[in-house]
Amino acid sequence: MSKPVVIPFETTLLVRDTCLCLHVQRAARALARRFDEALRPFSLTNGQFSLLMSLNRPEPPGMGPVASLLAMDRTTLTAALKPLERRGLVELLGDPRDRRSKRLRLTERGHAVLSEAVPVWKSTHADVDALLPGRDGPERLRGDLRALA
Numbered sequence: 050m051s052k053p054v055v056i057p058f059e060t061t062l063l064v065r066d067t068c069l070c071l072h073v074q075r076a077a078r079a080l081a082r083r084f085d086e087a088l089r090p091f092s093l094t095n096g097q098f099s100l101l102m103s104l105n106r107p108e109p110p111g112m113g114p115v116a117s118l119l120a121m122d123r124t125t126l127t128a129a130l131k132p133l134e135r136r137g138l139v140e141l142l143g144d145p146r147d148r149r150s151k152r153l154r155l156t157e158r159g160h161a162v163l164s165e166a167v168p169v170w171k172s173t174h175a176d177v178d179a180l181l182p183g184r185d186g187p188e189r190l191r192g193d194l195r196a197l198a
Contacts, residue, residue, distance in 0.1 A: 073197075080177065087173040091166045092136075098170060100129055101138060101155060101163050109142060109152035120198065138162055 064071065084095035093101070103115050116126045130153070133139040138159035144150035155163070178187040 087169050104153050104155045109154040
């Protein structure tokens with residue numbers, strides 16, 4: 050039987066203190082909780098809000114562009130759409146140019162929920178931006194995150 054490899058505790062501390070993935074995950078969870086709480090009066094999660102906003106376009110988008118924007122695969126997008134469809138916020142339409150494809154459209158009710166939620170999102174977002182140091186803190190962070198994505 051081989052002797053198990055023991056990773057020194059110092060390595061654990063190194064990962065805790067320097068791992069970008071860990072720090073981004075922790076920040077993402079904290080932000081998600083903050084926005085989930087802010088959007089709760091509209092019965093939306095932060096992910097649902099982002100999905101609805103991604104559909105707020107002049108022309109109904111296809112599944113591919115929405116999945117790409119939200120950095121999710123089509124299967125995950127399909128699952129995320131189901132509760133929004135059940136609530137009557139989103140509808141799937143056939144694509145007139147490709148029968149195999151679907152287009153996604155906000156319903157009138159979806160637009161109404163978004164119009165109520167956007168001011169709360171803006172206020173919450175301003176609170177988060179204010180936590181970032183320096184005048185360029187929020188923009189710098191957004192730029193850095195875009196670079197990683």
